Amino acid sequence: FKIGICQLKVTTEKSTNILKARELIQAAAGKGASLILLPEMWNCPYSTDMFAKFAEDFSDIDSAPSLLMLSEVASSLGVTIIGGSVPEKDAGQLYNTCCVFGPNGEFKAKHRKIHLFDMGKPLLGEVQFKESDYISAGKNPTVVDTDFGCIGIGICHDIRFPELAMLYSATGAQLICYPGAFNMSTGAALWELEQRTRQDDSLYVASCSPSRDSAGSYAIWGHSTVVGPMGEIIATTGHDKTVLIADVDYAAIQRTRESFPLESQRRSNIYQFVDVLKESSNS
Amino acid sequence: FKIGICQLKVTTEKSTNILKARELIQAAAGKGASLILLPEMWNCPYSTDMFAKFAEDFSDIDSAPSLLMLSEVASSLGVTIIGGSVPEKDAGQLYNTCCVFGPNGEFKAKHRKIHLFDMGKPLLGEVQFKESDYISAGKNPTVVDTDFGCIGIGICHDIRFPELAMLYSATGAQLICYPGAFNMSTGAALWELEQRTRQDDSLYVASCSPSRDSAGSYAIWGHSTVVGPMGEIIATTGHDKTVLIADVDYAAIQRTRESFPLESQRRSNIYQFVDVLKESSNS
Numbered sequence: 148f149k150i151g152i153c154q155l156k157v158t159t160e161k162s163t164n165i166l167k168a169r170e171l172i173q174a175a176a177g178k179g180a181s182l183i184l185l186p187e188m189w190n191c192p193y194s195t196d197m198f199a200k201f202a203e204d205f206s207d208i209d210s211a212p213s214l215l216m217l218s219e220v221a222s223s224l225g226v227t228i229i230g231g232s233v234p235e236k237d238a239g240q241l242y243n244t245c246c247v248f249g250p251n252g253e254f255k256a257k258h259r260k261i262h263l264f265d266m267g268k269p270l271l272g273e274v275q276f277k278e279s280d281y282i283s284a285g286k287n288p289t290v291v292d293t294d295f296g297c298i299g300i301g302i303c304h305d306i307r308f309p310e311l312a313m314l315y316s317a318t319g320a321q322l323i324c325y326p327g328a329f330n331m332s333t334g335a336a337l338w339e340l341e342q343r344t345r346q347d348d349s350l351y352v353a354s355c356s357p358s359r360d361s362a363g364s365y366a367i368w369g370h371s372t373v374v375g376p377m378g379e380i381i382a383t384t385g386h387d388k389t390v391l392i393a394d395v396d397y398a399a400i401q402r403t404r405e406s407f408p409l410e411s412q413r414r415s416n417i418y419q420f421v422d423v424l425k426e427s428s429n430s
Numbered sequence: 431f432k433i434g435i436c437q438l439k440v441t442t443e444k445s446t447n448i449l450k451a452r453e454l455i456q457a458a459a460g461k462g463a464s465l466i467l468l469p470e471m472w473n474c475p476y477s478t479d480m481f482a483k484f485a486e487d488f489s490d491i492d493s494a495p496s497l498l499m500l501s502e503v504a505s506s507l508g509v510t511i512i513g514g515s516v517p518e519k520d521a522g523q524l525y526n527t528c529c530v531f532g533p534n535g536e537f538k539a540k541h542r543k544i545h546l547f548d549m550g551k552p553l554l555g556e557v558q559f560k561e562s563d564y565i566s567a568g569k570n571p572t573v574v575d576t577d578f579g580c581i582g583i584g585i586c587h588d589i590r591f592p593e594l595a596m597l598y599s600a601t602g603a604q605l606i607c608y609p610g611a612f613n614m615s616t617g618a619a620l621w622e623l624e625q626r627t628r629q630d631d632s633l634y635v636a637s638c639s640p641s642r643d644s645a646g647s648y649a650i651w652g653h654s655t656v657v658g659p660m661g662e663i664i665a666t667t668g669h670d671k672t673v674l675i676a677d678v679d680y681a682a683i684q685r686t687r688e689s690f691p692l693e694s695q696r697r698s699n700i701y702q703f704v705d706v707l708k709e710s711s712n713s
Contacts, residue, residue: 262695270660270689288700307692309592309630310701337629340661344627346620347592377553378623406553409590412545417571418593421702 148295150353151175151183152371152391153231154384157192157361161201164190165216171390176224178392181250182295184355185231186371187303187326188243189213193363195281198241202234205246205257214246214254222252227293231326231355232260232302240283245300245326247291255293259285260302261311270332276365278304287424288314296321296397303327306341306354314422316348321397325354328361334368339380346378349403351395359386376403431578433636434458434466435654435674436514437667440475440644444484447473448499454673459507461675464533465578467638468514469654470586470609471526472496476646478564481524485517488529488540497529497537505535510576514609514638515543515585523566528583528609530574538576542568543585544594553615559648561587570707571597579604579680586610589624589637597705599631604680608637611644617651622663629661632686634678642669659686 153171157164168189175183187193190213191201203211208218213233221228228248235244235257243260263278288311289300299315299322306312306325315323323345329338334356342352352374359369369386373393382393404410436454440447451472458466470476473496474484486494491501496516504511511531518527518540526543546561571594572583582598582605589595589608598606606628612621617639625635635657642652652669656676665676687693 261697261700265691265695266689267691268685268688270685284697286700304695307630307690308696309596310696310703313592314701336660336662340623340626340629343623344630346623347590347627377619379619402551402553405550407590408548408550412548412587413591413593414544414567415706417544417569417706418597419704419706420593421704423698423700423702 148182148395149180150373150393150395151178151180152353152355152373153183153185154356154358154369154371154389154391155186155189156358156388157189157363159192159362161190161212165213169216169220172220172228173224175390175392176226178390180226180392182227182229182293184229184324184353185326186355186357187232187328188234189231189357190233192361193328193357193365193367195278195364198234198281202236202241204236205244208254217246217248218252218254221248221250225250227295229298229300229324235259241281242285243282243302245302247293250294256289256291258289258300258302260305261285261288262304262308264304290315290318290320299323301325303329309344309347310420312345312348313420316350317422320350321400322351322353322395325352327354328357329368330365331368334370338368338370339372342372342374343378343380345374346376349376349407349409350400351375358388376400431465431678432461432463433656433676433678434461434463435636435638435656436466436468437639437641437652437654437672437674438469438472439641439671440472440646442475442645444473444495448496452499452503455503455511456507457673458675459509461673463509463675465510465512465576467512467607467636468609469638469640470515470611471517472514472640473516475644476611476640476648476650478561478647481517481564485519485524487519488527491537500529500531501535501537504531504533508533510578512581512583512607518542524564525568526565526585528585530576533577539572539574541572541583541585543588544568544571545587545591547587573598573601573603582606584608586612592627592630593703595628595631596703599633600705603633604683605634605636605678608635610637611640612651613648614651617653621651621653622655625655625657626661626663628657629659632659632690632692633683634658641671659683
C-alpha cells in the first residue's frame with residue numbers, strides 16, 4: 148500500500164490550518180495513498196503559549212473542528228488517517244495528542260505524547276523549551292489495528308526512547324508513525340538517525356514534520372521520511388511544504404527477520420525488557 | 431585522551447598477524463594513542479574452519495603467543511589495549527574472545543562474544559554464515575575499569591542488540607568498544623548506523639574492523655569508526671589497512687546528558703529494562 152505524508156505549513160490561524168491539512172490529505176489520496184500521516188501540532192503553531200488557545204475537547208467531536216475534519220475527510224476519501232497531533236484539553240489538563248480515524252470516519256485510537264520535550268542546558272544553540280510546563284504526559288503506549296496493519300504511535304521526543312519502539316515491536320507493530328517537529332539542531336543531528344535506528348526492531352518507520360516556514364517559536368527541521376526494516380530510507384524530502392508518497396511492503400519485515408533472526412538471538416538470561424502495563428494487567 | 435584503532439590486514443599466518451598487529455599498535459602509540467583497539471579475529475582469518483587451528487588457551491599466557499604479545503607491548507609502551515578478539519579454547523569449547531591489557535601488561539578482563547552471528551536466509555546476497563556451529567557464546571556482559579574510564583565491550587553482532595549497550599550504560603560505561611568484522615552487505619547497510627545508534631545512551635563508541643583485503647571466508651567492510659555521544663562521527667576511515675587516531679573527551683557525555691536528560695525522562699511505569707545477572711546477584 149501507499150502511505151502519504153503531509154508536510155504541512157502551519158499558520159497562526161486554526162481555520163487555515165484545517166483547510167490546508169484537508170487539501171494535503173486530498174492530494175495524498177489523489178496520489179494513491181490509503182494511509183495518511185499528519186505532523187505534530189498541525190493545527191497550532193509550535194509555541195507553548197499557543198497550545199491552550201488551539202486546544203480541542205475530544206469528548207464532543209462536533210465541537211472539535213480539527214478532529215471533525217479528519218473524520219469527515221477520512222470517510223469521504225475512504226482512507227485511514229494518523230492525525231499527527233493537536234493540543235487536547237481534558238479535565239483542566241492539556242495533552243499533545245494524536246488521533247487515528249478509519250476509512251468510515253470512525254475514531255479508532257488516540258495517543259498522548261508520553262515523553263515531553265524538556266531541554267536541559269542548550270548544547271547546539273537550541274532555543275530553550277520546556278514542554279511539561281504546559282502539557283501533561285500521556286500514560287499509555289498506543290498500538291492501533293488498522294486496515295494497514297498494526298501501527299504504533301509516538302510523538303516527536305517519544306522517538307528518542309528505544310524502549311517505546313521495542314514495546315511496540317513486541318506487541319506486533321509493523322509500522323511506527325512518529326509525527327514530530329524536531330528543531331534545526333536536533334533535526335540535523337538526530338532526526339534521520341533516530342528513525343533509521345528503529346531497524347533494531349526490523350519494522351517500518353514513518354515520520355511527518357511541519358514545514359520549516361511554519362509559524363511557532365522555533366524553526367522546524369522538516370525532512371519527513373519513511374524508513375524500511377533494514378534502516379534504509381525509502382522516501383524523504385526537504386523542508387518545504389509537500390506531500391511525500393512511499394510504497395510500504397510489510398513482506399520486507401518478514402524477509403528481514405528471516406535473514407536476521409534477532410528476536411530469537413536475544414539473551415533473556417542476560418537482559419530483559421518489561422512491558423510494565425502488560426505485566427501488571429496479567430498479574 | 432587519544433584512542434588508536436588498528437585496522438589490520440589479517441593473513442593466513444598467525445605469526446605474521448602477531449607481528450603486524452604489534453607494528454600497528456606501536457604506530458598508534460607513536461601517534462599519541464594511550465588506549466588502543468584491535469579488530470575482531472585479528473590473529474586468524476575470519477573463516478569458521480580456521481578458528482580451532484588459531485585458537486589459544488588463555489590459562490597459560492606464555493603458551494598463548496597472541497596474548498603474550500599484547501601483554502608485552504602494552505607494558506613496553508605503557509598503553510591500555512582492548513585486544514579485538516582471537517579464538518579462545520577452553521574445556522573443549524571455542525569462544526570469540528576479547529582480552530584487555532593494562533599499561534603494566536596486566537590482564538584486566540576478557541569478553542566472550544555473547545551474540546553469535548547466525549544468518550538466516552541471505553537477504554542482501556550475503557555469504558551464508560553460522561558462527562554457532564563452531565563457537566560457543568559468552569554468558570556475561572563485560573565492563574572494565576581502565577585508566578581511560580569505564581569501558582563496555584561487545585564483539586561484532588553484539589552491536590545489533592541495543593540491550594547490551596543499555597546495560598553497559600546503566601553500569602556506568604563511558605565508551606563501548608566493538609571489534610567487528612561486518613561483511614560487505616551488512617557493513618554498507620548497518621555498520622555506521624549501529625554505532626551512531628548508541629547515542630540513545632549518550633556515550634562514546636569505537637569500532638575496529640580488519641581491512642577488506644584480509645584473508646577469510648568473506649570480504650570485510652572495514653570502516654573503523656569513533657562516534658561521540660550525540661551520534662556524531664568523530665573519526666572514520668575507508669577499507670584499507672590503517673591506524674585511525676581520535677580524540678575522546680568524556681566531558682562531552684556529561685554535556686550531552688545535561689542538554690538531553692533522557693535518563694530522567696524514561697518512563698519506568700511503562701517499560702523497564704532489567705539487568706538479569708545483576709538482579710539475580712542482588713537477590
